[in-house]
Amino acid sequence: xxxxxxxxxxxxxxxxxxxxxxxxxxxxxxxxxxxxxxxxxxxxxxxxxxxxxxxxxxxxxxxxxxxxxxxxxxxxxxxxxxxxxxxxxxxxxxxxxxxxxxxxxxxxxxxxxxxxxxxxxxxxxxxxxxxxxxxxxxxxxxxxxxxxxxxxxxxxxxxxxxxxxxxxxxxxxxxxxxxxxxxx
Numbered sequence: 001x002x003x004x005x006x007x008x009x010x011x012x013x014x015x016x017x018x019x020x021x022x023x024x025x026x027x028x029x030x031x032x033x034x035x036x037x038x039x040x041x042x043x044x045x046x047x048x049x050x051x052x053x054x055x056x057x058x059x060x061x062x063x064x065x066x067x068x069x070x071x072x073x074x075x076x077x078x079x080x081x082x083x084x085x086x087x088x089x090x091x092x093x094x095x096x097x098x099x100x101x102x103x104x105x106x107x108x109x110x111x112x113x114x115x116x117x118x119x120x121x122x123x124x125x126x127x128x129x130x131x132x133x134x135x136x137x138x139x140x141x142x143x144x145x146x147x148x149x150x151x152x153x154x155x156x157x158x159x160x161x162x163x164x165x166x167x168x169x170x171x172x173x174x175x176x177x178x179x180x181x182x183x184x
Contacts, residue, residue: 001053003040009130035067080111106135
């Protein structure tokens, strides 16, 4: 099995949704500078995924030119409730390994659902990705980017408004488009 279809789909999502819709105004610079690492794991269990997460944190420590990592894990935590539960353990790993304050984990999943929303609500698409993934960010870099961005606290509200304007049907299609041409 090749990693390419997974990486192609996630890159498409990153370029057309995250950057294309300006959901994250900091992502484009890192993509252009080739400082995003796309890592696919075929972990089948949460302990295996936890090992992969730890290894990727170590990779970031050893490779300061890699700004951020996207750990794509298509074979584990495919149910959002399981994924959401795993995030607590992932945060505990950061603390246990001394990475708290150094790295952050942003969460993305095909079935992402914010508390207090319905599954079909458009605003959930701000965190919906083609496959389950963990986004590792360098906290210092994120803080610097936010400090130089006007009104960063308005980003989530702007994104929710955009998702609601676009509507669920269009957002579903946009997410489905990520899978096109990934079989080649």
